[in-house]
Amino acid sequence: MLAVEELHSFYGRAHILQGVSFAVAPGAVLVLLGRNGAGKSTTMKSLIGLVRPARGRIRLAGADIAGWEPHRIARAGLGYVPEERRIFTELTVLENLEVGRQPARDGRPAWTPEALFALFPNLAELRHRPGGRMSGGEQQMLTIARTLMGNPRLLLLDEPSEGLAPVILEQMAHAILALKAQGVTVLLAEQNLHFAARVADAATVIETGRIVWAGSMAALQADEAARRAHLQV
Amino acid sequence: MDFVVVQALTGLAGASSLFLVAAGLTVIFGVTRVVNFAHGSLYMLGAYIGWSILTRLPRDPAWFAAGVLLAALATAALGALLEMGLLRRIYRAPELLQLLATFGVVLMVQDAALYLWGPDELTLPRPPWLRGFVAVAGSRFPLFDLVLIGVGPLVLGLLWLLLARTRFGVLLRAATQDREMVAALGVDQTVLFTVVFALGAGLAGLGGVLSLPDGSANLHIDLDVITDAFVVVVVGGMGSLPGAFLAALLIGELQAFGIVLLPKITLVLVFLVMAVVLVFRPHGLLGRPQAVARGAAEALALVRPAVPALRWLGLAVLALALAAPLFAGPYLLSVLTEMLVAVLFAASLHFMMGPGGMASFGHAAWFGIGAYAAALATHALAAPMPAGLLLAPLAAGAAAGLFGWFIVRLSGVYLAMLTLAFAQIVWAVVFQWDAVTGGDNGILGVWPARWAGDPRVYYLLALALCGGAAMLLRRVLYAPFGYALRATRDSPLRAEAIGLHAGRIRLAAFALAGAAAGLAGGVFAYAKGSVFPTYIAVGHSVDALVAVLLGGVQTIAGPVVGALAYTALFDALLTTSFWRFKLGAFIVLLVLFFPAGIAGAAQRLWERGRPA
Ligand SMILES: Nc1ncnc2c1ncn2[C@@H]1O[C@H](COP(=O)(O)OP(=O)(O)OP(=O)(O)O)[C@@H](O)[C@H]1O
Ligand SMILES: [Mg+2]
Numbered sequence: 001m002l003a004v005e006e007l008h009s010f011y012g013r014a015h016i017l018q019g020v021s022f023a024v025a026p027g028a029v030l031v032l033l034g035r036n037g038a039g040k041s042t043t044m045k046s047l048i049g050l051v052r053p054a055r056g057r058i059r060l061a062g063a064d065i066a067g068w069e070p071h072r073i074a075r076a077g078l079g080y081v082p083e084e085r086r087i088f089t090e091l092t093v094l095e096n097l098e099v100g101r102q103p104a105r106d107g108r109p110a111w112t113p114e115a116l117f118a119l120f121p122n123l124a125e126l127r128h129r130p131g132g133r134m135s136g137g138e139q140q141m142l143t144i145a146r147t148l149m150g151n152p153r154l155l156l157l158d159e160p161s162e163g164l165a166p167v168i169l170e171q172m173a174h175a176i177l178a179l180k181a182q183g184v185t186v187l188l189a190e191q192n193l194h195f196a197a198r199v200a201d202a203a204t205v206i207e208t209g210r211i212v213w214a215g216s217m218a219a220l221q222a223d224e225a226a227r228r229a230h231l232q233v
Numbered sequence: 234m235d236f237v238v239v240q241a242l243t244g245l246a247g248a249s250s251l252f253l254v255a256a257g258l259t260v261i262f263g264v265t266r267v268v269n270f271a272h273g274s275l276y277m278l279g280a281y282i283g284w285s286i287l288t289r290l291p292r293d294p295a296w297f298a299a300g301v302l303l304a305a306l307a308t309a310a311l312g313a314l315l316e317m318g319l320l321r322r323i324y325r326a327p328e329l330l331q332l333l334a335t336f337g338v339v340l341m342v343q344d345a346a347l348y349l350w351g352p353d354e355l356t357l358p359r360p361p362w363l364r365g366f367v368a369v370a371g372s373r374f375p376l377f378d379l380v381l382i383g384v385g386p387l388v389l390g391l392l393w394l395l396l397a398r399t400r401f402g403v404l405l406r407a408a409t410q411d412r413e414m415v416a417a418l419g420v421d422q423t424v425l426f427t428v429v430f431a432l433g434a435g436l437a438g439l440g441g442v443l444s445l446p447d448g449s450a451n452l453h454i455d456l457d458v459i460t461d462a463f464v465v466v467v468v469g470g471m472g473s474l475p476g477a478f479l480a481a482l483l484i485g486e487l488q489a490f491g492i493v494l495l496p497k498i499t500l501v502l503v504f505l506v507m508a509v510v511l512v513f514r515p516h517g518l519l520g521r522p523q524a525v526a527r528g529a530a531e532a533l534a535l536v537r538p539a540v541p542a543l544r545w546l547g548l549a550v551l552a553l554a555l556a557a558p559l560f561a562g563p564y565l566l567s568v569l570t571e572m573l574v575a576v577l578f579a580a581s582l583h584f585m586m587g588p589g590g591m592a593s594f595g596h597a598a599w600f601g602i603g604a605y606a607a608a609l610a611t612h613a614l615a616a617p618m619p620a621g622l623l624l625a626p627l628a629a630g631a632a633a634g635l636f637g638w639f640i641v642r643l644s645g646v647y648l649a650m651l652t653l654a655f656a657q658i659v660w661a662v663v664f665q666w667d668a669v670t671g672g673d674n675g676i677l678g679v680w681p682a683r684w685a686g687d688p689r690v691y692y693l694l695a696l697a698l699c700g701g702a703a704m705l706l707r708r709v710l711y712a713p714f715g716y717a718l719r720a721t722r723d724s725p726l727r728a729e730a731i732g733l734h735a736g737r738i739r740l741a742a743f744a745l746a747g748a749a750a751g752l753a754g755g756v757f758a759y760a761k762g763s764v765f766p767t768y769i770a771v772g773h774s775v776d777a778l779v780a781v782l783l784g785g786v787q788t789i790a791g792p793v794v795g796a797l798a799y800t801a802l803f804d805a806l807l808t809t810s811f812w813r814f815k816l817g818a819f820i821v822l823l824v825l826f827f828p829a830g831i832a833g834a835a836q837r838l839w840e841r842g843r844p845a
């Protein structure tokens with residue numbers, strides 16, 4: 001589904017991604033793990049085009065999307081859910097969803113607000129509530145739902161677990177598993193190993209802009225040395 | 234009581250007109266983050282195009298309405314062209330460069346209108362229905378003003394429907410908050426921006442054509458209107474439509490009653506209201522802080538000391554400047570003196586704008602205060618020239634310190650607009666206080682002392698004062714104060730955290746820049762022998778801005794190079810026909826192709842030639 005090869009990205013002169021490569025299989029959930037500042041969000045932003053990669057290839061279902069404008073990448077089927085959520089605070093829940101709406105893809109049924117309210121029941125009661133007057137957990141659900149309105153082939157989720165209470169976290173894990181069951185491919189950036197283990201099939205670990213470990217989620221859980229070296233603080 | 238009702242209605246009519254222009258400006262700003270100086274020009278085009286259409290149509294109300302709509306549509310189309318041809322290419326550029334480019338458009342449109350419609354005011358023949366009156370509270374109230382009163386809320390309602398009920402409106406509101414996220418969700422902004430710009434331009438055009446029955450199409454309305462529109466938009470909160478409406482009501486009523494009750498200080502009153510609003514609500518009545526700061530990467534570039542080669546070049550120029558009296562005649566010397574003044578004026582603006590991060594649209598205020606201080610010292614106090622030259626920077630510095638207390642709390646566009654507001658206040662005071670300032674006629678006979686009467690001596694004096702002050706500003710930038718100033722610009726919070734008083738540092742820089750500009754004004758006053766309100770006008774502030782940006786904000790030599798180049802260019806163009814158009818085109822091309830300015834481009838060339 002997605003293959004990233006030798007990706008390099010900069011902020012000004014700071015060389016942040018220094019040759020990142022990994023691949024996500026169709027229908028899989030791959031988790032990108034790493035400490036604060038490792039380059040997870042930068043990877044996500046480089047994929048969606050908000051940061052323009054200096055070098056490297058990004059293949060999405062065959063096409064090389066590196067260097068495209070974000071809106072073109074999104075239309076090619078990449079759905080980006082930012083770490084900071086970036087809800088449109090003045091817009092209601094329904095209007096937020098409307099901004100994300102794009103035509104259906106690959107002959108699959110399009111996401112509708114009703115279908116999304118079934119996936120995130122908390123949102124159903126809030127449909128006319130402005131995004132700015134929602135709790136952090138509700139905003140997190142809304143930002144995912146908004147991106148799903150674009151009917152993405154592949155969902156980029158940047159730290160959806162951040163700052164969520166355990167109950168909400170559980171709902172979030174459910175939702176991701178439900179998406180997976182529907183055939184959506186997911187690339188998840190996480191620091192919460194426990195949450196990642198609930199949903200991911202495979203894991204890739206990034207450290208100062210380089211991939212330092214890759215394998216199945218089960219293998220990572222068995223490899224205590226790798227976890228200590230690359231993940232614990 | 235009747236007086237109150239009629240005046241209130243007049244205010245409402247005025248508010249409607251203000252709202253039409255401000256609505257377009259604020260919608261464009263909200264989505265594209267471009268402060269469109271050319272918005273007044275679109276209004277002016279609307280008026281001219283409307284005149285051309287309406288004078289060719291039958292004179293009954295239905296045709297009038299059709300003509301008005303046609304004129305608005307034509308202006309919208311021009312706006313779309315402007316967006317596609319120019320603005321689209323500079324959305325990523327720093328705010329100031331965008332402003333500058335749109336100012337270039339202002340100049341070009343002025344000459345284009347002059348070419349197409351001629352220099353005379355064009356008024357609309359008014360058929361009886363346009364001259365009609367209705368009885369209101371026992372007085373006669375113009376029928377057309379009633380129509381105007383209706384148009385404002387009608388447009389607000391239509392805009393509200395558009396924003397609330399259509400997908401376009403939802404996308405537009407979303408983009409106003411976070412356009413990057415809108416793009417990441419798959420929305421093609423190119424189309425969105427063009428449509429928004431056309432919409433804003435159409436509203437400006439509508440305002441312009443509707444101004445015809447009570448006014449005229451002329452070549453001055455662009456700048457008059459843009460100043461008013463800026464005030465309304467800033468008071469309302471940039472990007473907020475309801476805010477613009479509220480502010481238009483406030484300003485419209487203030488003007489209607491002010492004209493009758495306090496005719497002399499209405500303008501001052503308007504800007505005072507703006508200042509007060511901004512002090513208590515730094516983002517306007519209904520505005521919000523901007524989500525994403527843009528152009529931050531540019532601001533990070535450090536100003537570095539000159540390399541040795543540049544230092545030698547500087548010394549060579551200085552030597553040439555010192556030798557000038559040996560070979561230059563009186564005319565050339567007076568041009569050179571003006572250039573020196575321009576250099577200090579630009580350097581003082583650069584000081585607060587580059588390292589200080591405070592861009593000003595009203596820098597001419599301090600220049601003017603300095604010039605008038607010197608002139609009044611000579612005339613009212615009969616003080617000798619040295620006293621006048623001392624008083625100039627002191628008065629300007631004190632005024633800058635006083636106004637700066639309000640100004641330095643703001644940042645970005647709001648700060649620039651408040652400086653503009655204060656400059657307009659100063660201008661209005663000078664313009665209207667005949668008894669002291671001579672009003673429009675200025676103050677004449679401000680001649681240098683006898684020992685400096687020879688142009689060669691005065692030139693050397695100007696060189697010593699302007700060159701010395703510019704050098705001093707440069708030294709300050711490399712003193713601890715300069716580093717602290719840059720720290721407050723780059724990360725105000727961190728600067729506070731390491732114990733710097735960001736507010737005080739910015740205020741000190743502001744006052745110092747004001748004093749330096751005041752000195753430039755003082756030197757200029759004696760050089761010209763007279764002072765006029767035009768020294769304080771917006772155009773003069775823009776001169777300084779163009780000079781700085783022409784040279785390049787990020788380099789120390791920038792303002793010097795820029796001032797010299799700009800003065801030379803200006804003098805060369807001024808004698809040709811349609812010089813505004815040429816200057817405007819030059820500015821636009823500069824922004825498009827040399828966004829780092831002359832000195833910036835030279836620096837880049839230089840660096841390319843050697844390993845880093
Ligand atoms: N806008 C920016 N400008 C400059 N440097 C940045 C910017 N954003 C991030 N960085 C730097 O890039 C590096 C990678 O940041 P990134 O946000 O990708 O990390 P992350 O793995 O997502 O961390 P976290 O878990 O804290 O979200 C960090 O060193 C960070 O300081
Ligand atoms: Mg992150």
